[in-house]
């Protein structure tokens with residue numbers, strides 16, 4: 001009897017060590033996004049390292065960042081809004097604002113952020129010297145989207161998911177990389193303090209082991225992207241490349257001309273895993289087309305105002321540093337159904353229960369907003385729905 005129990009326990013431990021509980025998705029079981037810095041689409045698209053990677057994946061030809069400078073783009077990608085942010089300084093977002101972490105955890109999907117040269121797990125400082133020997137800040141808070149959200153930093157378990165690249169290497173070797181991963185290389189490797197081809201060569205090298213056959217046990221989608229373009233006077237058009245074992249073989253070396261923004265990261269993981277939504281700009285953002293096809297999501301379309309948006313100017317909001325442009329955090333629209341086919345996450349509805357029904361700019365239409373001719377339009381949530 002005792003021996004039987006020991007065998008059973010052994011199996012159970014083996015099962016958990018192998019990560020038996022991975023939540024299956026419609027197009028992938030793991031999503032990894034890696035963020036580079038400040039380059040225009042036209043220059044990156046013709047870079048030699050990118051050309052080599054393109055053969056192995058799907059080039060997204062109409063992917064746009066939200067605004068300038070860096071920080072709002074990072075913040076937007078995990079929270080579904082950038083709350084008027086127009087600068088790179090220290091910010092904190094109140095803890096009633098949910099992120100992708102809430103959506104993932106509700107379905108027991110593991111996640112982590114890996115930041116090269118962060119000095120330790122859950123580091124909340126503004127910057128840190130790192131490993132390049134360049135004598136400067138290698139890690140910077142403005143390139144870590146999670147650390148500005150109190151809903152992450154005031155939750156010890158979540159804070160401990162903010163880790164280093166060394167932690168990623170260990171998880172990769174142990175075949176234990178979480179299912180949703182956000183990665184920011186240091187200020188040299190992401191191209192911020194170096195050059196376009198320095199960062200693309202670094203990416204090419206870094207990606208090789210992750211793209212090998214059998215690198216991961218489960219279908220893995222890797223989205224290599226840029227936070228924003230370099231030239232503020234031109235549309236904020238950036239290269240994003242989809243790679244990894246989740247890419248259907250027939251689509252390798254192709255391009256996808258659908259309109260995307262960083263909110264498409266949120267809508268894509270929502271569609272893939274059938275997640276709830278944040279009730280913000282995640283709803284209505286186009287889903288990466290091959291994922292949409294596998295998930296049966298048919299709502300992709302061009303935003304009606306895409307041609308007039310100036311995605312170089314931030315709209316007003318709580319994090320804007322112009323006192324004339326301060327506005328409260330908008331109330332999520334709890335009437336929206338997202339790409340996962342579900343309503344807003346129930347915990348969001350509870351957190352905002354005191355103000356539900358207030359006018360909200362989120363209408364699920366996919367309309368893009370700016371601080372110029374396309375300001376967010378506030379409507380009552382009931383009235384704005386199809």
Ligand SMILES: *[C@@H]1O[C@H](CO)[C@@H](O)[C@H](O)[C@H]1NC(C)=O
Nearest residue numbers: 088089090091124125126127
């Ligand atoms: C981070 O920078 C802000 C100002 O931008 C400052 O108020 C704060 O004290 C800094 N934090 C640390 C830990 O140095």
Ligand SMILES: *[C@@H]1O[C@H](CO)[C@@H](O)[C@H](O)[C@H]1NC(C)=O
Nearest residue numbers: 132134136137138187188193
């Ligand atoms: C990168 O440039 C910033 C200024 O933009 C500087 O503060 C930082 O120390 C530099 N980091 C490295 C590693 O060169």
Ligand SMILES: *[C@@H]1O[C@H](CO)[C@@H](O)[C@H](O)[C@H]1NC(C)=O
Nearest residue numbers: 232233234310311312313372
């Ligand atoms: C968009 O805004 C940027 C930054 O203010 C400006 O340089 C650019 O000229 C604007 N573009 C258009 C088309 O208005």
